[in-house]
Amino acid sequence: MLHLIQKTPFTTSALKDCLSIANPEDEILLMQDGVYAVMLDTIPPDTVVYALDEDLASRGLQNPNDWVSKASIKVINMSTFVDLTTRHNHTLSWY
């Protein structure tokens, strides 16, 4: 399953609720205000996490050296996002 985190983890429970039910084989994509999760250390390091490049750049978070998260986060573009959605049977948005 592919989880799309769309809201800030600091003022919504989108990320927390997702992590509470996600399986180890699930993948998580941070997009829109969800990319602020790179500034938080709550994603377990073994989770597969992607973040959308244009949403990071909009918000001034394009430099991984500025991030707080210890999870290994892969920066992807819109066309890789499309590939991800085709690889998973289910895509779930968290607001």
Add this chain to the structure above:
Amino acid sequence: MSQKILILARTAPYGSSLAREAIDFALTSAAYDQDLSILFQGDGVFQLLKNQQPQKSIQKNHLSALEVLPLYEIEQLYTVKEDLIERGLTEESLGVPVNVLTRAEAHSLISQQDSVMSF
């Protein structure tokens, strides 16, 4: 008569239009010669981050909007130290000069106002 007005900017930029609307309200109030301050609180501190590059997602640069505020004599910009730390940020992370307050000082700033608008 000039009123003391505080804009409480509590939301991140780009995810919604609220951050932009706060700035629009500030510019409108400045035209009416009000005593205006802006407090960036909670996720609002993300509005201040430097290196914002929203061109790829075809949005207007929020930091550029903040940079013009001094031209309208809106110079009292504040943020909250604890909210920066919670989000892994320091004063060096910010793209515009702001006064960094403690939460107690922020409370006192709010209590001095005639009105407070929350965005």
